[in-house]
Amino acid sequence: MxxxxxxxxxxxxxxxxxxxxxxxxxxxxxxxxxxxxxxxxxxxxxxxxxxxxxxxxxxxxxxxxxxxxxxxxxxxxxxxxxxxxxxxxxxxxxxxxxxxxxxxxxxxxxxxxxxxxxxxxxxxxxxxxxxDHLIHPDDLPFALEELPKTFTPFRKMVENQLQVHPAYPPIAHFTKPDHHSKENWVQPPPDGFKGGTKAGLARLHDFTFGTRAIDTYKETRNGLMAWNDSTKLSPYLALGCLSPRMIYWHIKRYEREYSANQSTYWVVFELLWRDYFKLVHRKFKEKIFSSRGLNGRRISTRRDPLDFAKWAEGRTGAPLVDAAMRELKATGFMSNRCRQNAASYLVHDLNLDWRLGAAWFESWLVDYDTASNYGNWMYVAGVGNDPRVGRKFNVTKQGLDYDGKGDYARLWIPELADKAGDEIYNGALYS
Ligand SMILES: Cc1cc2nc3c(=O)[nH]c(=O)nc-3n(C[C@H](O)[C@H](O)[C@H](O)COP(=O)(O)OP(=O)(O)OC[C@H]3O[C@@H](n4cnc5c(N)ncnc54)[C@H](O)[C@@H]3O)c2cc1C
Structure with missing residues (x-):
């Protein structure tokens, strides 16, 4: 047979x-x-x-x-x-x-x-x-070749007539109709990142119906430390334990049963960023791995091993960057705010080849996703589709803005254990 x-x-x-x-x-x-x-x-x-x-x-x-x-x-x-x-x-x-x-x-x-x-x-x-897209590429109001050069026009075009297919039903519905019982949706929150759909659904439930952390996502999403600052759904999306449509329709149900606000919308907004990078990858394929990226801008290809090691091991002397890089090695995760700062520092302060940093992230991230990783790195380095030169962050100011009390820096850098936030970030670099 x-x-x-x-x-x-x-x-x-x-x-x-x-x-x-x-x-x-x-x-x-x-x-x-x-x-x-x-x-x-x-x-x-x-x-x-x-x-x-x-x-x-x-x-x-x-x-x-x-x-x-x-x-x-x-x-x-x-x-x-x-x-x-x-x-x-x-x-x-x-x-x-x-x-x-x-x-x-x-x-x-x-x-x-x-x-x-x-x-x-x-x-x-x-x-x-x-x-693995929120909006199936066939449902976009333009052909892939006409993908807008930057995210905002893309978002505006798709958002007005957001066409998200219903998620296909679970396979169990076809074989054992009663299998997909509610208990899959009410698991306690997993301890850290536990793989699998069951754990992913539990996390999704916890962030929405469970704790209602989604109600304040827009305000908390740039946080560096708290588990509920952001959804923490990225590994489930990267390995496909959850699809973006499953998340989208879950949020829609939450909005119906509780309420919709700027924060519930903002999770969808971020899923559109993810879709955008997926489309960039689909369109430009291996170009996303080249030094000059999509716009052909010539940038540094310096690969100094000592400077790279300082960055990778969290020993640059810039507390926000070092804490972030040490967190990555200890947990396989780093918040979006820290990823931006760490990437910016490698590209714009250390003047190193951005692909070294992207490869390091690829190696360590639990949620590594080719399109999101390389898309974001190109964006920071200024070699994406975007005509902007790049995104340089002032890592000291960012430290003060997002970790003013220094809790995050102290958590990952024992050398700073007895320092207050302003001491940590106001130029008193440790070695
Ligand atoms: C240099 C750099 C490298 C990155 N590498 C990856 C990567 O390998 N894999 C990955 O999934 N994300 C990557 N990101 C995007 C983002 O940092 C993570 O998706 C996010 O921090 C994951 O945490 P979360 O699930 O709590 O996100 P939330 O803030 O809760 O966002 C919800 C979901 O939206 C998507 N999303 C959010 N921000 C972005 C973004 N900027 N780009 C694309 N999708 C986004 C993710 O799927 C995320 O799970 C990178 C960002 C930067 C700046």
Whole structure:
């Protein structure tokens, strides 16, 4: 008997998953695969691992969660180790696979994997779907080639007629109608970042119906320390444990049941930023990895190892940057405000090649996402689509503005334990 296979990649969920629904509709046995490709675990050209333990553990937990969700729907998930093309070819032979469905992925290496799979399975019906945008690219009021050069006109164009598809229902609805019980939505908040859809939904619930932190998101989102300052949904989005549409419709429900305000809107606004960078990546592909980025501006490609090490290890002497870089190494996460400052410092103060910084973030971030990471780095470096020269932050002023009491700096820099906020940020650099 022939088998239909769903190839999971950065879409580790069973809700809002078009390939999975399509597979179930084929009315033949369905299996799922995930391929651990060595290329994603190797060192990058700068000599550090492409992926550290924070993301690896998050993926492990997400796969375990996915496996149990699929199991309940009667679909086995097999983990393969090796190049996707080779592995899927063997797998297809073993299981008599005649149909293969998956979500597309725009990354250079991900596209290579996809091409290898297509070449290795000439007799298999293959279909890919787009599943990681809030607004499906086909629903945009312009063609991809006409993507506005900056975010604001893009936002204005899409926001007026926001066309967000309903999220596809969870797979369990098709196999066991009562499975998706409410308890999945009322878990206690996870301790730090725990991978998987279940933990992602719990976090989403906690930020909205649970604590109603979403009501003040616009005011708190630039905070550096509190768990509820921002949604902390980025790793779930990056690995696809949640889709942006699931989050969007959840917020709409919250707005109906409680109230809508500037803050509830602002989460959607940020999801549009995410979509924008996804579209930039889709349009410009590997150009986003080049030093001159999208606008061709010539900028520094200096790679001084000592200066880079100071930045990466949090020893620049600029407290906000150092605290942020130490937080990254200790937790795999950093707030958006700190990411901006850390990136700005590497580019505009240390005058280093921005791609070194982007690769370091790629290595450490639990929520690494190619489009968001490289898109934001290009933006700070001034080589994005934007005609602006770049975004230089005054890291001392930012420290005073966002960490005036010095709590954040003291938390990550023990050398500053007995210093007050103004001492920390008013030029008294430590060494
Ligand atoms: C230099 C730099 C590198 C970055 N690298 C990444 C990355 O690898 N992966 C990643 O997901 N985000 C990245 N960001 C964007 C942003 O910092 C994180 O998405 C955010 O800090 C995650 O925390 P949160 O989920 O609590 O965000 P919230 O403030 O709660 O925002 C909600 C969601 O909106 C999206 N979002 C918010 N801000 C941005 C933004 N500026 N660009 C794109 N999407 C955004 C994210 O998906 C986020 O989860 C980067 C930003 C900078 C300045």
């Amino acid at each position: 022939s088998t239909t296979v769903v190839w999971f990649r950065t879409d580790l969920r069973t809700s809002d998953h078009e390939p999975l629904l399509k597979a179930v509709s084929t009315r033949q046995p369905v299996r799922a695969v995930y391929c651990h490709e060595p290329r994603f675990q190797q060192k990058n050209e700068y000599g550090f691992p492409k992926q550290r333990s924070f993301r690896a553990e998050f993926i492990r937990e997400s796969l375990d969660d996915l496996k149990s969700q699929l199991q309940e729907a009667g679909i086995p998930l097999d983990e393969l180790h090796g190049e996707s093309g080779v592995e899927l070819k063997n797998y297809a032979k073993l299981h008599h696979v005649n149909k293969l469905y998956f979500h597309d992925s725009v990354g250079t290496e991900e596209r290579e994997s996809e091409q290898q799979v297509r070449a290795a399975l000439p007799d298999v019906e293959i279909e890919s779907f787009i599943g």
